[in-house]
Amino acid sequence: MTFQVTVTPSGSQFSCEEGETVLSAALRAGVGLPYGCKNGACGSCKGKIVEGSVTHGVHQQRALSDAEEAEGGSLFCCARPNSDLKIEAREIVSGGDYPIKKMPSRVSKLEKLSHDVMLISLQLPANERLQYRAGQYIEFMLRDGKRRSYSMANAPHLDDQITLHVRHMPGGLFTDQVFSTMKERDILRFEGPQGTFFLREDSNKPIILLASGTGFAPIKALVEQLIHTESTRPVTLYWGGRRPEDLYMNSLCEEWAATLPNFKYVPVVSDAQPEDGWTGRTGFVHRAVMEDHAELLNYQVYACGAPIVVDSAKFDFTAMCQLPAEEFYADSFTSEADLVA
Template identity: 50%
Template sequence: MSYTITLHPSGHTYPCSADTPILKAGLDTGLFMPYSCRSGVCRTCRGRVVSGEVDYGGVHPNYLSDEDKAEGLALLCCAKPLGDLVVEVNELDPQDAIKSKFMPCRVLKMEPVSDDVMIVTLGLPMNEPTLFRAGQYLDILRPDGTRRSYSIANVPSNDGVRQVELHIRRMPGGKFTEHVFTAMKLREIHRIEMPLGSFFLREDSDAPIVMLASGTGFAPIKSLLEQTLQRGTRRPITVYWGGRTRADLYMASLAESWAATHDHITFIPVLSNATDACAWTGRTGFVHQAVMEDFPDMSGVQVYACGAPIMVESARHDFTTACRLPEDAFFADAFLSEADRNGLPQA
């Protein structure tokens, strides 16, 4: 059974079968709808069902409450149609979309930058330079059919790139990250899909920018910021990077160099569990709360947040409710481990 999905306010329509998520069917049709995790956690793809009914797809109440459902909200990466639908969603310009593709890649470099973070450089096919937008991510396709998602940390090129840089954190018990840290070899071949996601800089605004990262959420922030430097963007940018200890800020010297050489960039590192060994004299506590201290009124800024789901969701909630940030000025990419996706420890 196939139903018709009508997007509001654009009026775009497309078919969607009863067993296909609304988001996937729209993307497959060539429309560009906001999305990130595709797992019902990050809420980037949230839309409002104006008419019709959906199967919500078993989304956890933490990410879609009964109150949300009563207001007509649904996470379109999980929701499936039970009939014809009209859905209100903030569509993106299809010209901003780059169709993802599958390709082989080869491990070119592995650089441990802390006890639990490895920077991995992948070589892409030489005969077909690959396009992506700063902030987007790729999926590594595993032989068992599972995927692992990692943001791309280097800057894209209008002519395409032949390498991508990934920042991979070791997850205890994580099958792929254990492989990265214990068995991965140079020239090893993997299969990937890229580019994915709608986390990229909205350049139709001149509002000041707050970039917010936790842990390896720094990877897409690095790509975004370095692209602004490449393009000569002069919008004020404040970068907040949170970690538990100093070692978690594995590229702090790079971020410090941005601030030292560009007067429109400010870098504020924040530690939540600084030890004596850190010899830390900087900001402490939760990184999103440091943002709130510095920006009590966020009505005139844009926020780009990336990292652990709890940080992203706390920032989204607190910034919009306590600091007057418009909901459509918050852009995010939540980093989900398989434990986050499954709600269970990784095997």
């Protein structure tokens, strides 16, 4: 059985097969619904069922609570139609203009950026280039059928390689391999580009970039894109970590702040120890933003990192700082543990 899905307010329509998720059907049809993890954990694809009904698969309560679902809320990545649907969602006009490909790549470089963060450079096939937007991610296809997602840490114009920042999660199916047995010239297969986190270049609003941990990777790509396009928009980067060593490319950020006329950098450490000698900002990184910007009415915010950081920032910025909800763009870095309801 095939169901018809109509998106409001855009009016876009697409068909959804029985048992298929709304998001999968939209992507297949080239309709740009926002999404992130595709596993019911991050909440990026949240919208509303205006007419019809769906059955939701396993998902996190923080991404869609029972109360929200009772009021018509839906996570389109795990919602399967029971009827024709009319849904309310913020359609992304230019989100799906690069084809999603399955590609082989060769590990060309492994470099430890800190004790638990590895930079991986991937050499792409000589006759094929990955087209993507700064901020998007790829999914590695592992031998057991599982997948792991990582954001590109470089803007697409730079070279024929893509770089990733991988944090070691002890016991992690992929990251244990990265930090133990992976070596240069290994072949990895991935699918991408994925996600709808990318710079909205049709605005002149000042930008707040908010990163926690390796959420810096796609933020770095956004900065490189802004530099490439010679943007004059004011940009302030807030990067948070537990200890100073978690800000593993701090010197690069300081270089940007010293050389880019419209760029400011605010590093924030939440759990500095006496031996760190830290004299900078402390506390929660999104709170540092609020201390500096009581009002965000005329800003755009791009946030990446741990779900608790992204969720807290969105709630507090919109509730307390007047940030329009539609100007908060995020990529929540869910781990395998986050995908278990």
